[in-house]
Structure formats: structure tokens, C-alpha cells
Amino acid sequence: MKLNLKISLLALLLPTLLLLASCEKKNNSSFQASAIIEGTAIKVAAQTGGYLLHVNVEEGEEVESGDxxxxxxxEKLGYQLAQIQASLDELNVQHRLATTNLRRAQEDYDYAKTKYERYRDLVEKNAASQQTLDDLKIVHDRATTxxxxxxxxxxxLGSKEKGLxxxxxLLQRQINDAMVKAPISGTITTKFYDAGETIPPNAPVVEIxxxxxxxxxxxxxxxxxPHIKIGQTAQVKIDGTSQTLSGTVTWISSKAEFTPKNILTPESRTALVYAVKISIENPDRILKHGMPVSIIL
Structure with missing residues (x-):
């Protein structure tokens, strides 16, 4: 009787024990997924359009920031800038003349005002004629105008000077922008134009x-x-080789989204997933943009 009871209890507990063992194995297993390597790609545009005199780089070439x-x-922009500078020089001369005229007008006004007020006091005392005061009033009004x-x-003149x-x-900025410089250090992956071509403003010349x-x-x-944390180390295996690099989890999305169609995982696809960004140092340039890899967390 006791033997039968033990067998019955064991039969009841066996599924539970198997389920716990399965969960523990699942929790201890690592996460693995296929992914595509990406880099910070920048299309460097020529903000000033025109005839392309030189393209100093080729695809695959390494460049430094500021190159x-x-x-x-x-050249045409330089001529326009020279014309603007000539106009500014002319305005500067006119500004000096206008300043001199203003000083003289101020002196004439002060003199006319003083004389008018003096004769006005004399007229009030019957010591001067009204006709003389009227004439001085006209002179005072003209000096005011x-x-x-x-x-x-x-x-x-000041407003014109500011406009010029x-x-x-603006022209100087366009001239400076005619020199297309690298905003970051990196590798030239695409060259969109060659020397001798005419490009529109803001057209990308190369991609870095x-x-x-x-x-x-x-x-x-x-x-x-819950098993993934910021700063966690990830293994990056390059498909088709035995090479393995190390990456770091730098961002975890706080919003769920539907699994992208181009993402494949060994696990069954779930309805909602969370994006995890992994940054990878690549000093030897082993990884390339668009290269497929396997990520193990």
C-alpha cells in the first residue's frame, strides 16, 4: 500500500520537476542571434554648387577629420565678394561725409536755436521787432529740418552698410564651403562625383x-x-570565419516593437521584441559595413 502511494506521488511530481529543470536550462542558456554590422555613415555634401575642380580621395582611402x-x-564668388567690398569702401566714404554734414547741421541748429530764443526774449521786452523774430523762426525751422x-x-547709410x-x-561662407572637408575620420566608401563635373548645391560628393x-x-x-544589462559584454562571431570580437551593450529600447522582417533568430519568432544596440571596437578594420555576424549574449 505504501509502495503504491509513493509511486503515485512520484508520478504527480515528475512533470513538475521536468518543467523546473527545463526552465532552469532555458534561463541559463545564452542568447544568440544573427545581425548586420553597421557603421556611422555620413554623406559629405558640397554646400556650394558649381564646377568641381578637384576630388582628392578615392574609394577605400582613409581620411582624417578636417582633410x-x-x-x-x-572664382565667380570671389569676384562678387570683391564687388561687395568695393561698395563697402564707397559707403565708408559716404559715411564720413554724412557724419561731417550731421556735425555742421547740428552746429547750425544750435546757433539758430540760440539766436531765436534770444530775440524771442527781446521781443517780449519790446526791445526787438516781431519781423526779425519771424525771420529767425524760419531759419530755426530750416535748421531743424x-x-x-x-x-x-x-x-x-548705416543700414546699407549692414546689408552689404x-x-x-554670406559670400565668404559660400567660398569657404567650396572646400569640402571631412567631418569625421573614417574610410571613403563611395565617391559620387569626379573632378570636371558640375554639381548642384548640397549634393553629396563622397560617403565616409x-x-x-x-x-x-x-x-x-x-x-x-531581464538577463541583458547596459555594459554587458557580447561575443561577435564573423560568419564564415573563426574570428570572434568583443562588443558592449550600450542601449536597450524601452519600447516593444514587432520583429523586423530581416531579423532572424534561432528561437521561434515572438510578436513583440526589444531592440538592443551593441557597440564594437574595430581598430583592425576587420568588420565591414553590412557584414553579417552572430551575436551571443
Missing amino acids: TLAVVDA ALESAKQSLQA AAQGK IDLAKMWTKVYVSETYL
Whole structure:
């Protein structure tokens, strides 16, 4: 009787023990997924359009930040800038003349005002004629008008000077932008134009990818997400070789999303997953943009 009871209890507990063992194995197993390596790709544009004088790089060439990649012909812009500078020089002369005229107008106004006020006091005391005061009033009003006109002329010249200076700065910026420089250090992956071609403004001339620091994304189900932490080390295996690199989890999405169609995992696809970004140092340039790899966490 006791033997039969033990057998019955064992039969009841066996499925539970097998389930616990299965969960423990699953929790201890590592996460593995296929991914595509990506780099920071920048299309470097020529903000100034025109005739392309030089393209100083070729595809596959390494460049440093600040290197001159291409040069657009800016000769016409230089002529326009010289014309603006000549206009500014002329305005400078006019500004000095207007300043002199304003000073004279101010002196004439002060003299006319003083004389008018003096004769006005004399007329009140019956020591001067009203006709003389009326004549001085006319002179005073004319001096006032001339002073206001001199002030407005000087102000107008100042506004023109500011406008021309702004045009000059814009032209100088366009001339500077004719020198297409590398915004980052990296590798030239694509060259869109060659020397001798005419390019429109803001057209990309080359594409640069920083191969020294690569990254990829894997998509993790909510059941495995608690096992992944920021700063966690990831193994990066290059498909078709025995090489393995080390990566670091640098970002975990806080929002669930549907699994992208181009993402394949050994596990069964789940409805919702979380994106995990893994950054990989690539000093020897082993990894390439678009290279398939296997990620193990």
C-alpha cells in the first residue's frame, strides 16, 4: 500500500520537476542571434554648387577629420565678394561725409536755436521787432529740418552698410564651403562625383564610414530581456570565419516593437521584441559595413 502511494506521488511530481529543470536550462542558456554590422555613415555634401575642380580621395582611402576631400570652383564668388567690398569702401566714404554734414547741421541748429530764443526774449521786452523774430523762426525751422535730414541720411547709410556686410559674410561662407572637408575620420566608401563635373548645391560628393567603431542591433523577446544589462559584454562571431570580437551593450529600447522582417533568430519568432544596440571596437578594420555576424549574449 505504501509502495503504491509513493509511486503515485512520484508520478504527480515528475512533470513538475521536468518543467523546473527545463526552465532552469532555458534561463541559463545564452542568447544568440544573427545581425548586420553597421557603421556611422555620413554623406559629405558640397554646400556650394558649381564646377568641381578637384576630388582628392578615392574609394577605400582613409581620411582624417578636417582633410580637404574636394574643391568647388569659387572664382565667380570671389569676384562678387570683391564687388561687395568695393561698395563697402564707397559707403565708408559716404559715411564720413554724412557724419561731417550731421556735425555742421547740428552746429547750425544750435546757433539758430540760440539766436531765436534770444530775440524771442527781446521781443517780449519790446526791445526787438516781431519781423526779425519771424525771420529767425524760419531759419530755426530750416535748421531743424536739415538736422533731421542729416540724421536720417546717416542712418540710411548705416543700414546699407549692414546689408552689404551681411552679403559679404554670406559670400565668404559660400567660398569657404567650396572646400569640402571631412567631418569625421573614417574610410571613403563611395565617391559620387569626379573632378570636371558640375554639381548642384548640397549634393553629396563622397560617403565616409567610421570603421573604427561599429555597431549592430539584435532584437530580444521579453522573456530574455531581464538577463541583458547596459555594459554587458557580447561575443561577435564573423560568419564564415573563426574570428570572434568583443562588443558592449550600450542601449536597450524601452519600447516593444514587432520583429523586423530581416531579423532572424534561432528561437521561434515572438510578436513583440526589444531592440538592443551593441557597440564594437574595430581598430583592425576587420568588420565591414553590412557584414553579417552572430551575436551571443
